[in-house]
Amino acid sequence: MPLDFSNLNEEPLKSSVAKAFFENFDFSGDKIDFIITYNHKNKGKPLWVEPILWAEGKKGKSELFKSLAQLILTIGKHKFYTHFPPPYLGAFDAFSFLFVEYHKLDFIFTRSDIDFSVTPSNHNTESFKHLLNELTPLLEKEALIFDYETQNKEFKAFIKDNLLYSKRSKIPVDKNNFVHVYFKWVEHVKPSISIEWQQARKQGILDADFYLADLLSEGNETILESLNTILKVNHYKFNKKLNNFGAFNFDETSFNDKQKVHQTFWNIYERPPKREFWDYIIERRDLLVSNDIRERKGAFFTPKIWVEKSQEYLAKILGQDYQDEYIIWDCAGGTGNLLSGLINKKNLYLSTLDKSDVSIVKERIKNGAKLLENHVFQFDFLNDDFYSEKVPKSLQEILNDKEKRKKLIIYINPPYAEAGNKAKMSGTGEHKAKVARNNKTYETYKDFLGSGANELFAQFFMRIYKELNGCIMASFSTLKYLNSSNFKKFREVFKAEFKGGFMVPADSFDNVKGQFPIGFLVWDTATPPLKPTNAINLEVFDSLGEFLGYKNIHLCNKVLFLADYLQKFQPKKRDTIFGYLDPGRNSFQHQNLVHISVIDKSQQSHVKYFPIIATTILLVSVFFSIRHCIKATWQNDRDQFYAPYDDAFQDDSEFKNNCLIFMLFHTQNRITTTQGTNHFIPFSETEVNAKERYSSHALLDFLKGGIKEEGDSLFLNAKKENKPLEFSLCASRVFDAGSEIYRYYHTQDPTNRPYNANASLYDIKEFFQGRNAQGKLNLPAKAKDEHYKQLYANLQDALKDLAKEIQPKVYEYGFLRE
Numbered sequence: 001m002p003l004d005f006s007n008l009n010e011e012p013l014k015s016s017v018a019k020a021f022f023e024n025f026d027f028s029g030d031k032i033d034f035i036i037t038y039n040h041k042n043k044g045k046p047l048w049v050e051p052i053l054w055a056e057g058k059k060g061k062s063e064l065f066k067s068l069a070q071l072i073l074t075i076g077k078h079k080f081y082t083h084f085p086p087p088y089l090g091a092f093d094a095f096s097f098l099f100v101e102y103h104k105l106d107f108i109f110t111r112s113d114i115d116f117s118v119t120p121s122n123h124n125t126e127s128f129k130h131l132l133n134e135l136t137p138l139l140e141k142e143a144l145i146f147d148y149e150t151q152n153k154e155f156k157a158f159i160k161d162n163l164l165y166s167k168r169s170k171i172p173v174d175k176n177n178f179v180h181v182y183f184k185w186v187e188h189v190k191p192s193i194s195i196e197w198q199q200a201r202k203q204g205i206l207d208a209d210f211y212l213a214d215l216l217s218e219g220n221e222t223i224l225e226s227l228n229t230i231l232k233v234n235h236y237k238f239n240k241k242l243n244n245f246g247a248f249n250f251d252e253t254s255f256n257d258k259q260k261v262h263q264t265f266w267n268i269y270e271r272p273p274k275r276e277f278w279d280y281i282i283e284r285r286d287l288l289v290s291n292d293i294r295e296r297k298g299a300f301f302t303p304k305i306w307v308e309k310s311q312e313y314l315a316k317i318l319g320q321d322y323q324d325e326y327i328i329w330d331c332a333g334g335t336g337n338l339l340s341g342l343i344n345k346k347n348l349y350l351s352t353l354d355k356s357d358v359s360i361v362k363e364r365i366k367n368g369a370k371l372l373e374n375h376v377f378q379f380d381f382l383n384d385d386f387y388s389e390k391v392p393k394s395l396q397e398i399l400n401d402k403e404k405r406k407k408l409i410i411y412i413n414p415p416y417a418e419a420g421n422k423a424k425m426s427g428t429g430e431h432k433a434k435v436a437r438n439n440k441t442y443e444t445y446k447d448f449l450g451s452g453a454n455e456l457f458a459q460f461f462m463r464i465y466k467e468l469n470g471c472i473m474a475s476f477s478t479l480k481y482l483n484s485s486n487f488k489k490f491r492e493v494f495k496a497e498f499k500g501g502f503m504v505p506a507d508s509f510d511n512v513k514g515q516f517p518i519g520f521l522v523w524d525t526a527t528p529p530l531k532p533t534n535a536i537n538l539e540v541f542d543s544l545g546e547f548l549g550y551k552n553i554h555l556c557n558k559v560l561f562l563a564d565y566l567q568k569f570q571p572k573k574r575d576t577i578f579g580y581l582d583p584g585r586n587s588f589q590h591q592n593l594v595h596i597s598v599i600d601k602s603q604q605s606h607v608k609y610f611p612i613i614a615t616t617i618l619l620v621s622v623f624f625s626i627r628h629c630i631k632a633t634w635q636n637d638r639d640q641f642y643a644p645y646d647d648a649f650q651d652d653s654e655f656k657n658n659c660l661i662f663m664l665f666h667t668q669n670r671i672t673t674t675q676g677t678n679h680f681i682p683f684s685e686t687e688v689n690a691k692e693r694y695s696s697h698a699l700l701d702f703l704k705g706g707i708k709e710e711g712d713s714l715f716l717n718a719k720k721e722n723k724p725l726e727f728s729l730c731a732s733r734v735f736d737a738g739s740e741i742y743r744y745y746h747t748q749d750p751t752n753r754p755y756n757a758n759a760s761l762y763d764i765k766e767f768f769q770g771r772n773a774q775g776k777l778n779l780p781a782k783a784k785d786e787h788y789k790q791l792y793a794n795l796q797d798a799l800k801d802l803a804k805e806i807q808p809k810v811y812e813y814g815f816l817r818e
Helices: 010-021 064-077 104-111 126-142 152-162 178-187 197-202 207-215 261-267 277-282 291-297 303-317 353-366 394-397 440-454 455-466 486-493 564-566 588-593 619-630 653-664 698-703 731-744 761-769 786-812
Strands: 026-028 034-042 044-058 087-091 096-101 146-149 228-233 236-242 247-251 327-330 347-350 377-378 409-411 471-479 497-505 517-524 534-542 546-555 581-583 595-597 610-612
Touching: 010 034, 010 044, 010 152, 044 064, 064 087, 064 096, 064 104, 064 126, 096 126, 104 126, 146 152, 146 471, 152 197, 178 207, 178 261, 207 228, 207 236, 207 277, 277 353, 303 409, 303 471, 303 497, 303 517, 327 394, 347 353, 440 455, 440 486, 455 471, 455 486, 517 534, 564 619, 581 619, 610 619, 619 653, 619 786, 653 731, 653 786, 731 761, 731 786, 761 786
Parallel strands: 044 087, 327 347, 327 409, 347 377, 409 471, 497 534
Antiparallel strands: 026 034, 034 044, 087 096, 096 146, 228 236, 236 247, 471 517, 497 517, 534 546, 581 595, 581 610
């Protein structure tokens, strides 16, 4: 009976195609429309799920090449190419199915001219058209297309001969999937190795090295015997140590199941990988190391684009012949990629905390890495003595000579672990035990570092500055040491001369999440600058290396931070409290913490909430609006807010009043009647047709000028005329848009849901938007009421215009410094 899918919508079509042709596999779909997998089992128990096919499906008749281009943009946008890839990609509609081998297309995901940030389903973007043009000749040559009606048998035969596991050879491991094979190995093989892993980890013995020993082996013997861990048929030799006789000793261990799981696992994968992938795989060992270890040891790979850019800057700052004139030491070297591109190997030194990394770098030297073997050594920079046997004598001579140190470059991407976790930063957690504190450098310099002592990179910087004074320090790091309040003491000590640098998005580094800048800055520690450095200027590049402009970063050590300025105005008299402001922390990084609410959570958050009363409401509004009128981006993430230049803003009534309106209708206004009385109702019962009298008219009275205030308030009109507050046109538009939402809420039928005459804006949003299964407020797009969605969109548009109006004042009055 011929198959007829022509009248099916997309979802039924996918299910029908899966049932008709892929019955021996599992079918699912998510961001990728059509996912076919095979569930491998060992004696009936699940072993692992292998991806077989990723495809894009369209109802009716469609252009399959366009569908495949959409699939590739989806894979690129969500970085699915970093997952374990399937052997085939596909595209289909109601009449035919296209297949193409994944490895024929995987080069596309490394192409810098393809913009994967666009919406994949929008076929009209320039990026989509460009990709389609690139794909078309390749697909015309490589793609197989089967017609359901005329090629039904051939289609099924292709699946049987090419997709079923029993018909396929072992899965090759390459640079794109070796990490995902590792995670499968951890799940299945690691437990069968006779090692107490928690204890081993404390000794620096990591499962990643056992995996590499397995992967880079033939006939169950590791090919690269210089590695720190090797497989010898039925056991491992690890923890390589040099004995007193100049030979190496190893510890040994075997398997606890007679190597059965190990054999089953490696029956699935082809090993070793092709020779062309070996260097890349061992160099990228960092991808196999857990985040906490990477943060502590600095095992983070510096992307090639930034390695090259940093070396351009060294040449620009120190001269084109810097490689001949300077000695370069990467003292947090990992597997050595930061030194890639440097060619004068007699002037290069690399040290690393991890002895497995030393083995890997020495293996890379055999394959052409431009380093001298005796210039690569294991060294704990935060604990070890510069003049111990660990350090090559030739380097010791330089470290011990003040003049020679002036021709030394410490070139690093140091570890960035810190004692405070994310919960601690939000005020709800505790410091991580021993992270960044359990070392000699911390004990020696903690008084010079202040709160910055919690960060490993700062400890590197301080030891370099204090003990290798005179050298050039060229380092990647976050920028918090330049302006953060935690680094005030650090800046008082660190008086090096800034020579130049650039900043880039943090997420352009592997396994680094978050929207914040990472900078490469060059400092001359030989002589302090002639005058205090108040600001530095960095060039800014996007993740593709495109120049975006310049960024000034202010080092205002003697200027009061805005959060501290606010606390100067803590009211002595506690009149009716409208609510509380959580002032958060002092940088853009913590914008999401700044909000107003009914209750005081100072005890839980360890931050002093600020009471909102009649005499402080305008001050709070100014603070709130300054913090939220400018969007947080990766470029301004570490920028600090400061006390104003002077009191000029206090006489700017329109500015203060506009800030009040901005705060009242902003999403960080979390006033809700579920926590107490709502004093923040900005419209009278008559204006919004409320069905009952409000419990509080405090804000209404304030807006009308009806509240008599104490004469010592800095935030009253000097004449104390108590006139109604006046607003700019932009603020009035926000006010009007807000009134429409309130008015619409009060027209709702209370039959099915309780009516709340005192509803706040937050309560109204909850009424229309609802909450998700986790109890979080849904986004406005989830609201079912289309009229509400339009009213809310109007409010957001008006708020954006008001934000633009407030922004220049933020700089004019000095709350941010340009």
